[in-house]
Amino acid sequence: MIDAATAERIGLTWLRTAIEPVGAFGRRHDETIAPYGPGEESAALAEIAAVHALAQRLDPDGVARVRAALRAVPEPSPILSRARAGDSLSDVDFYELGRFVDALGALRNAWDSARGPAEERPPALDALRALLAPGRDGGGFYLAGGFDASLEPARMALAAAEAALDARRVAIAARVRAITGVDPIGDEFVVLRDVYDGPLPDDVRIVRDAPAYRTVAIDRTSSTRDDALAALAVAEDEARRTLAERIARESHAVKGALGALGALDRALARVAFTQRWSGCVPEPAPDAIDVEDAVFAPLAEALAERGRRYTPVSLALRGVAVLTGPNMGGKSAALATAGFLCACISLGVPPPARAARLPLLDVVIWIGGEGPHERTRLLSSYAAEVVRARETLAVASARGLVLVDEFARTTGPREGRALAIAFVEALRARGALALVATHFDGIAEAAHVPHLRIAGLHDRALGSLRSNDLEAALDAINAAMDYRVVDARDGAAASDALVLASLLGLDSTLVKRARELFAQ
Amino acid sequence: MPRSSSSTSAAEALYALATASARSVVVVGTAKNAGKTTAFNALRAVARRRGTVVAVTSIGRDGEPSDALDAQPKPRVRLDAGTLVALPAGLVPRSPALALLGRGQESALGTLMFARAMVPTTCEIAGPPTARAMRATIDRLCALGDGPVLVDGAIDRIAPLAGGDDAIVVATGAASGSTVARVAQVAADTVARLTLPGRDAARERATVVRIAGALDARDAEELLHGSPDVTVVVDDPTRIAVRGAVFAALLAFVDLRCERPLRVVACTTSPVGREGTLPARALVDAVARATGLPTFDVVADLTGGAGD
Numbered sequence: 001m002i003d004a005a006t007a008e009r010i011g012l013t014w015l016r017t018a019i020e021p022v023g024a025f026g027r028r029h030d031e032t033i034a035p036y037g038p039g040e041e042s043a044a045l046a047e048i049a050a051v052h053a054l055a056q057r058l059d060p061d062g063v064a065r066v067r068a069a070l071r072a073v074p075e076p077s078p079i080l081s082r083a084r085a086g087d088s089l090s091d092v093d094f095y096e097l098g099r100f101v102d103a104l105g106a107l108r109n110a111w112d113s114a115r116g117p118a119e120e121r122p123p124a125l126d127a128l129r130a131l132l133a134p135g136r137d138g139g140g141f142y143l144a145g146g147f148d149a150s151l152e153p154a155r156m157a158l159a160a161a162e163a164a165l166d167a168r169r170v171a172i173a174a175r176v177r178a179i180t181g182v183d184p185i186g187d188e189f190v191v192l193r194d195v196y197d198g199p200l201p202d203d204v205r206i207v208r209d210a211p212a213y214r215t216v217a218i219d220r221t222s223s224t225r226d227d228a229l230a231a232l233a234v235a236e237d238e239a240r241r242t243l244a245e246r247i248a249r250e251s252h253a254v255k256g257a258l259g260a261l262g263a264l265d266r267a268l269a270r271v272a273f274t275q276r277w278s279g280c281v282p283e284p285a286p287d288a289i290d291v292e293d294a295v296f297a298p299l300a301e302a303l304a305e306r307g308r309r310y311t312p313v314s315l316a317l318r319g320v321a322v323l324t325g326p327n328m329g330g331k332s333a334a335l336a337t338a339g340f341l342c343a344c345i346s347l348g349v350p351p352p353a354r355a356a357r358l359p360l361l362d363v364v365i366w367i368g369g370e371g372p373h374e375r376t377r378l379l380s381s382y383a384a385e386v387v388r389a390r391e392t393l394a395v396a397s398a399r400g401l402v403l404v405d406e407f408a409r410t411t412g413p414r415e416g417r418a419l420a421i422a423f424v425e426a427l428r429a430r431g432a433l434a435l436v437a438t439h440f441d442g443i444a445e446a447a448h449v450p451h452l453r454i455a456g457l458h459d460r461a462l463g464s465l466r467s468n469d470l471e472a473a474l475d476a477i478n479a480a481m482d483y484r485v486v487d488a489r490d491g492a493a494a495s496d497a498l499v500l501a502s503l504l505g506l507d508s509t510l511v512k513r514a515r516e517l518f519a520q
Numbered sequence: 521m522p523r524s525s526s527s528t529s530a531a532e533a534l535y536a537l538a539t540a541s542a543r544s545v546v547v548v549g550t551a552k553n554a555g556k557t558t559a560f561n562a563l564r565a566v567a568r569r570r571g572t573v574v575a576v577t578s579i580g581r582d583g584e585p586s587d588a589l590d591a592q593p594k595p596r597v598r599l600d601a602g603t604l605v606a607l608p609a610g611l612v613p614r615s616p617a618l619a620l621l622g623r624g625q626e627s628a629l630g631t632l633m634f635a636r637a638m639v640p641t642t643c644e645i646a647g648p649p650t651a652r653a654m655r656a657t658i659d660r661l662c663a664l665g666d667g668p669v670l671v672d673g674a675i676d677r678i679a680p681l682a683g684g685d686d687a688i689v690v691a692t693g694a695a696s697g698s699t700v701a702r703v704a705q706v707a708a709d710t711v712a713r714l715t716l717p718g719r720d721a722a723r724e725r726a727t728v729v730r731i732a733g734a735l736d737a738r739d740a741e742e743l744l745h746g747s748p749d750v751t752v753v754v755d756d757p758t759r760i761a762v763r764g765a766v767f768a769a770l771l772a773f774v775d776l777r778c779e780r781p782l783r784v785v786a787c788t789t790s791p792v793g794r795e796g797t798l799p800a801r802a803l804v805d806a807v808a809r810a811t812g813l814p815t816f817d818v819v820a821d822l823t824g825g826a827g828d
Contacts, residue, residue: 092609092633095620142619142638155639158616159601162640182821183529185565186558190791190820192800210797213820232639233615 010339026265047348055274062114083248095141123257148239161225279350285357294353322444325454326496331437368405402434455482535566542687544669551696555790562818575604575661578672599637682756683780694793708810
């Protein structure tokens with residue numbers, strides 16, 4: 001269970017979009033598969049391993065081509081539903097089914113050229129293809145004579161009737177031309193009285209008799225033609241009905257094929273993600289998060305779009321731990337990474353990391369930075385956090401991950417710190433897996449939990465960079481910041497708030513005064 | 521003087537003129553019921569007489585027994601064997617079956633289908649849903665066959681044809697005016713707008729004003745109160761939103777041009793209107809004189825030359 005706010009913070013919303021299947025079949029298939037939870041480790045890891053193996057085997061361009069071919073497969077289900085219900089189908093329906101089997105052929109070709117394993121080759125539906133074959137020449141469809149022996153004779157009869165009618169019309173037109181001098185190019189024509197005002201041939205009829213002209217029509221009625229047309233209509237409908245019945249008998253096979261396409265679509269979406277972000281096959285770890293060089297892909301993508309580098313995160317979390325470090329050092333990103341990787345495994349996606357041990361969880365909850373929706377509930381930031389904390393403690397367990405981002409930072413620091421310590425103790429008591437980012441000092445020691453910190457700014461960078469250009473300042477901070485998560489016992493923790501304020505261009509006199517006050 | 525032909529009918533002459541240098545012929549009307557579909561069908565009849573397989577489509581819905589808006593009777597479109605057609609899936613006749621060759625854009629009446637009549641049939645046709653898609657539809661029909669592509673068109677949807685070599689035929693008639701003079705004036709106004717010349721760097725005036733979008737009454741007012749030493753450029757002739765006297769004044773005052781001209785090759789006239797009938801000969805003659813274009817009455821078999 002992951003609420004919308006948490007989904008946004010840990011990148012789950014982004015992840016769902018990133019692994020969205022390209023076709024309707026894939027999306028439908030996806031909807032039938034719930035995220036994996038505790039106890040489903042074997043199934044989750046089996047899917048992840050299969051995806052990972054496929055990602056290793058297929059080249060990314062080939063995957064893109066297969067996915068493009070999947071996207072181009074049209075939806076045959078409504079047509080088949082009507083066929084199963086006994087409805088007669090139209091030629092456009094048969095044409096669309098032809099497109100469907102053609103698209104399956106193109107998909108198989110793309111699969112083969114991507115060197116996809118033969119045992120996972122997309123379905124062909126040869127029987128359906130064979131049913132439509134008499135009407136298919138190239139990519140189109142025609143209700144050809146091969147579907148029913150009565151079609152060709154009926155068409156020949158109609159063609160003969162039309163030819164006889166045309167011959168009669170030509171003969172009448174010639175008589176009109178000879179008598180009036182007017183060439184009746186269409187079935188209806190006008191004879192001006194000052195051109196010709198005499199009697200007209202017997203086999204035309206006057207539609208309008210005006211003082212200056214007569215509008216005249218050549219009669220195109222023919223009972224022979226009408227009968228031939230009616231006979232052809234009967235023959236064509238019978239051929240369509242028969243073909244629709246045969247197609248209905250293939251609907252079970254088509255349904256199976258659509259299921260296979262859906263599964264393939266889901267798998268390839270994950271393969272593309274894995275190839276893009278170098279996912280790994282994790283080991284199951286019911287009560288720990290242990291990752292090496294993990295990537296919070298939404299942030300890495302956003303940074304890449306701005307030409308910035310993302311530093312992979314390594315993190316070992318058992319039970320509850322406190323995370324401290326400088327502003328802009330990546331505490332929130334570390335929290336999000338932990339949640340993101342757990343979301344990956346729950347969705348059967350290889351988590352982007354060099355190696356990972358991850359749990360399947362019932363719930364992931366993020367506390368901190370409550371958004372505008374809280375204001376609509378007339379809650380202050382502090383009140384919103386407290387409500388969130390209350391809700392979290394109600395569900396916190398060993399099967400949940402709690403990600404806490406600077407809890408109680410918006411209230412008085414002494415009471416806030418006390419509250420933070422008590423909250424960490426409460427999480428530990430419930431056996432929860434939790435990572436608690438804070439600027440309060442001494443929380444980990446007071447609550448008797450491990451203390452992690454962001455390595456922070458390089459010493460060599462301190463004070464050497466200054467710019468009023470925000471982009472340049474961010475670049476400088478990015479270059480100077482060591483985003484690694486380390487054990488807090490190794491070296492001193494620092495918030496680097498004054499250094500960062502200076503780097504971000506805050507008035508130097510003001511920063512200097514702040515340094516003096518801090519030193520006191 | 522207009523004449524009734526004996527060896528070459530008006531429809532034959534129109535067909536020869538329109539297809540002489542273009543693969544596609546688009547018939548547009550100056551008003552509803554101006555004889556557009558009649559001219560379109562006459563072109564098809566000539567092709568049939570010549571044994572030429574054509575492709576047909578329409579801008580908007582055509583060929584239905586009665587007009588969708590005013591319930592007036594309208595000619596249905598007869599497709600001879602071999603005729604290529606673009607029409608929405610919802611209008612594909614059940615019988616006789618068409619050979620379906622491909623699909624185009626989605627429209628309110630279903631996916632646009634490219635098809636070939638295998639035996640003669642009569643049906644409604646409607647073209648692509650957007651003006652932009654018309655260009656692609658014509659090109660696809662050209663690729664599917666060897667013969668001309670005939671389009672039952674509409675003036676407000678031919679912008680994508682600008683800059684191409686499509687031949688445009690303007691259908692006019694009693695539906696656009698109650699007198700011969702009025703019909704001729706409307707035709708002249710329409711043709712003058714549609715035949716707006718392309719840019720010519722050698723003849724551009726001191727100042728060049730490029731109008732993005734439509735040139736409307738407000739633009740015209742400003743231009744008419746400015747310097748005449750101006751070349752005004754619009755994207756294509758359909759971007760001229762002013763009519764009648766204002767347009768004529770603008771045309772006389774500034775050098776009005778377009779980036780992508782249209783190629784109007786002829787007019788047709790229809791003397792029969794809902795309010796009454798105009799003299800056919802006088803009408804074809806007046807329209808020919810007013811527009812400077814070869815003009816044909818394909819029903820009464822009359823031809824009016826610009827110089828007549």
